[in-house]
Structure formats: structure tokens, C-alpha cells
Amino acid sequence: MFDQFLSKADELLARGEPFAVALVVRYEAPISGKPGNKAIIRADGQLWGWIGGGCAQPVIVKEALKALADGQPRLVRISPSSSPEEGIVDYTMTCHSGGTLDIYIEPVLPKPHVLILGRSPVAQTLCKLAKAIGYAVSVAAPDADRETFPDAGLVQTNFDLAPLKITPQTFIVVSTQGESDEQALEAALQTGSSYVAFVASKTKAVKTLDTLKVGGIPADKLTRVRAPGGLDIHASSPEEIAVSILAEIIQVRKTNAVQPVSEAVLPVLTPEARDPICGMTVDVGKHKSEFRGVSFYFCCAGCKQTFDKQPERYALVAGH
16 A cells, blocks of 8 residues: 555656645544555645544545645644644544544745746856755756756757646746747747746847747737846846846745646635534535535535435534
8 A cells, every 4th residue: 555655656756746645643542544654745735655544534625725825834633622732623523433644744846947948148047046945847958968957857949848748837937048038938938838037138028028928929928038037136147147047936936926827727625514423514516415405515425315314303403
């Protein structure tokens, strides 16, 4: 099972797909989950693996999706009685299995990806710096080679970006320095990336963007170009300019200024309701019963079956 778990994680990492790992770290009997049980939760809410019974799974999926959204790990406790404790997300569960589970959830997010178009001195320095802080780096430019960009994970000699996977964590920097500026910018804008920076003076940037506008590039696309690229730190040397660009990318990431592209949007958490049997907060979805025109939602099939046997009793408890 552990080998299968590692293989599944490696598969998702290779695809650049975000996921969360849930690991049972503590339990109190009786409950089906045990320390060491683990699961992978994908960004679409699918759970692979085992962390306990049906009552625990909806909670863990919900918290895993939150972890993917904010990038922060969390320790979740599911127990029959509320026991608020700092650093623990507490859920009260009075379901059939009973017992307590403590589950640690860790989001695994793809590395930020800097895609550099061009082979200028700024491009070369940016490649080194981005690699040094753990970013994935790709370079595309005519005559680019491994000797010039030894730190890049990918080096290609054209601006055909269609085969590359562009995600919300892809940051494109055009640093062509007069070598096919318009062609590189046009290729960058066709990707739909939310971050495109152009390394150029203000005067050159205006002229280049005007040329693209005359050539038929829509104005709304051109306004997305950050030109000149980088934070205004009065940089002058190629090394300082590269630092200013990387600083801007870090700032954008930390403030969530980049909007997700449609191909890689995390799922929206569904509306919530309270299970009238166990009292857990559950997503409005799979397990549902209707009674006297009111919809009731449950964490698992067991709670639904209990409700369906005596709907009058539990509907009254729920205030209906």
C-alpha cells in the first residue's frame, strides 16, 4: 500500500497537479482509522487511500481543499465531544463509529514556474536566481542552449509555447533585448498567463506594444503586460533588473494577485448544512433526504438511514 501511495504521489507531482496528503497521527477507539493510515485528496475533491470511515471523509476532503486554497497545513480533530485546542481544527462527531481521529493535512503544490523568453544577460541571471530559490525554470529563445542556461529544466530554441503547461503558478518574462521582441510577446500573450513581464525601457515598451496593437493584438491582452517588468528599485545592471523581476514575482504570488486560468481552477467549496444525526457540518451533496418539504443532508449513508427510520424525531431535533 505504501508503495502505491508513493507511486500515486509521484504521478501527480510529475503532472504538476496540486494535491493534499492526509495522515492519521492519533486515534481513540472505537474508530476504523488508525495511525499511519493515509490518503491523497486531489483538487477536484477525489480521495484516494484510507483515513477512516464515511463520516470522517467529507470533513477531511473539505479541509484538504481549504489547505490547497491557502497553502497551509492543518491538524484536524474529529471527536464525539468538542475539545477546542489552539492549533487544531475541531469537529464534533457523534456518529455511529464513535472514537477520535487526529489527522494531519499537508498541501502539495507545484513549484512556481518561471518561463523566460529570450537569452539576454537579464534572462541568464534570472534563470540562476529563480533556480536558487526553488522555482522551476524554462527558457525559450532562438539559439538558446544548455551552456548558457545550465540551471533551466527546459531549454527550447523557438517560441512555440503550446506544448508547455501553463498554470496559475507560471510567470512569463520576456527578456529578448531586441531579438524578436514582438514575436516573443505575442507568444507569451497567447498562453493566457496572468503574469507577463517585458524587460525594456518605458519608451521601447510603448513602441513595441503599439506595434503589436497595429498588428491586431487586442488591447485587453496588451494591458496585461507589465512593462517595464519588475519592481521599481532603481535597478540598472542586468543583475539588479533580474532581482527586481524576481521580487515582483514573489510579491504577486504572496498577495494572490495572479488570477487562476480556467484550466487549473481549484474547485469551489459547496454550501454546507448540519447533519441532524451526528451534528457534523457537511457539504450539501451526495447523502440527502426530503421530509415535509425540507431537505436534510448527511455525512454518510449510515446517518441517512438512521434519519429515514424516524424522520419525525430527527427533524424535530433539527428544528423543523
